Amino acid sequence: MSTSTASFDTLDDLDPGQRVLVRLDLNSPIEDGEPQDNRRFERHAETVRELAEAGHRVVLLAHQGRPGRDDFVSLAGHADILAAHLDREVAFVEDTYGERAVDAIEALEAEEVLLLENTRMCEDELPEEAPEAKAETEFVRALAPHFDAYVNDAYSAAHRSHASLVGFPLVLPAYAGRVMETEYEANTAIASKEFDGRVTMVVGGTKATDVIDVMDNLGDAVDNFLLGGIAGELFLRADGRPLGFDLDPEQDLYDSQWEANHDLVEGMLTERRDQITLATDLAYDDDGERAEVDVADIDEKDVSYLDVGTRTAEAYADVVRDSEAVFVKGALGVFEEEAFSVGTVTVLEAIAETDCFSVVGGGDTSRAIGMYGLNEADFDHVSIAGGAYIRALTGQPLAGVEALKRS
Numbered sequence: 001m002s003t004s005t006a007s008f009d010t011l012d013d014l015d016p017g018q019r020v021l022v023r024l025d026l027n028s029p030i031e032d033g034e035p036q037d038n039r040r041f042e043r044h045a046e047t048v049r050e051l052a053e054a055g056h057r058v059v060l061l062a063h064q065g066r067p068g069r070d071d072f073v074s075l076a077g078h079a080d081i082l083a084a085h086l087d088r089e090v091a092f093v094e095d096t097y098g099e100r101a102v103d104a105i106e107a108l109e110a111e112e113v114l115l116l117e118n119t120r121m122c123e124d125e126l127p128e129e130a131p132e133a134k135a136e137t138e139f140v141r142a143l144a145p146h147f148d149a150y151v152n153d154a155y156s157a158a159h160r161s162h163a164s165l166v167g168f169p170l171v172l173p174a175y176a177g178r179v180m181e182t183e184y185e186a187n188t189a190i191a192s193k194e195f196d197g198r199v200t201m202v203v204g205g206t207k208a209t210d211v212i213d214v215m216d217n218l219g220d221a222v223d224n225f226l227l228g229g230i231a232g233e234l235f236l237r238a239d240g241r242p243l244g245f246d247l248d249p250e251q252d253l254y255d256s257q258w259e260a261n262h263d264l265v266e267g268m269l270t271e272r273r274d275q276i277t278l279a280t281d282l283a284y285d286d287d288g289e290r291a292e293v294d295v296a297d298i299d300e301k302d303v304s305y306l307d308v309g310t311r312t313a314e315a316y317a318d319v320v321r322d323s324e325a326v327f328v329k330g331a332l333g334v335f336e337e338e339a340f341s342v343g344t345v346t347v348l349e350a351i352a353e354t355d356c357f358s359v360v361g362g363g364d365t366s367r368a369i370g371m372y373g374l375n376e377a378d379f380d381h382v383s384i385a386g387g388a389y390i391r392a393l394t395g396q397p398l399a400g401v402e403a404l405k406r407s
């Protein structure tokens with residue numbers, strides 16, 4: 001056992017020259033069908049390099065997007081980006097555990113790296129099930145005999161009980177990769193911090209279901225939730241504003257999350273109204289130009305709002321300047337388009353300028369720091385994990401971490 005406080009084995013405990021199956025989180029923003037480089041590649045490259053240089057045969061598993069969404073694509077492009085970070089070849093096979101995958105694994109030499117196809121293209125990967133059930137899947141049973149060890153480096157996906165994350169530790173000796181180790185330690189330490197002053201959480205992005213659940217659990221630790229993104233719209237709708245698309249299948253991101261969460265959101269608005277700050281204006285695309293509308297003046301549904309308005313952004317920045325600690329999960333708008341970056345960038349700039357303890361998390365959101373010339377050193381911790389880091393703040397266990405501890 002290593003000296004890590006986490007009570008799981010790490011790469012320091014792994015004998016050299018083995019056949020190693022490694023789970024990374026390369027889930028990335030997709031533009032025009034292609035993955036965009038982001039800090040997940042840079043961080044995981046360190047783990048992969050260390051394993052290759054120790055003479056292992058390194059086989060990588062990762063997921064991309066969710067079935068049915070535009071971001072659900074092959075990992076072929078991810079192999080190229082990872083190879084550029086590693087400055088060594090990363091072979092790719094369009095198969096995860098079938099004959100072609102197994103042939104490629106068996107042909108691998110020491111120090112070579114192979115990436116398998118998107119784990120979510122296998123039926124066994126999703127849905128969420130107990131580790132014992134996942135260990136019994138064909139996916140795990142077919143791959144495991146070709147390896148001596150399993151390494152989980154995907155802290156940012158560790159809140160999911162999926163086959164590639166919780167199944168393998170039950171059937172192979174399992175180790176934490178360097179990203180898993182450092183993110184676990186940083187986020188666990190942050191969760192035990194105590195603050196005397198105002199604690200603010202900026203909540204946005206697209207994964208409203210993840211953040212609303214956590215908001216409910218963090219209600220006693222956080223003084224102010226500043227809402228934007230899809231989660232913000234769900235709260236505005238629960239507050240009686242005519243937002244939404246009335247179950248338009250094209251708007252699944254919004255409507256399905258409304259269906260799943262409206263009871264919880266309405267309950268939180270009743271019980272914690274003073275802690276929840278909603279946008280007072282929103283921005284939308286008007287023939288290619290940013291336009292803004294007062295929330296009080298919104299009178300029709302079926303409009304996609306892509307950012308909080310300028311007045312809301314300034315009001316949120318004022319709250320940040322008066323905070324002792326600020327946690328960010330999810331962007332306040334579609335910051336990838338400059339016209340809709342106002343909310344996200346105004347708030348991140350305020351955090352950077354304020355002498356507060358700050359954490360920015362999420363594969364997408366942390367990317368805004370580099371895109372808009374902010375200095376990473378002005379934040380206490382920039383995590384490549386989003387949902388996993390906010391879950392860790394609640395003190396709730398992460399399925400992928402627990403599986404490693406049991407190994």
Ligand SMILES: Nc1ncnc2c1ncn2[C@@H]1O[C@H](COP(=O)(O)OP(=O)(O)O)[C@@H](O)[C@H]1O
Binds near residue numbers: 306385
């Ligand atoms: N109102 C909005 N409508 C659609 N997408 C949004 C909106 N606001 C923010 N986003 C998108 O949310 C993404 C981040 O969402 P999410 O995946 O939840 O966070 P992260 O990956 O940072 O944890 C950003 O890429 C941004 O474009």
Ligand SMILES: O=C(OP(=O)(O)O)[C@H](O)COP(=O)(O)O
Binds near residue numbers: 156157364386388
């Ligand atoms: O990007 C991820 O999470 P995040 O957006 O909360 O940082 C992880 O890869 C998990 O992906 P998922 O939320 O589709 O399960």
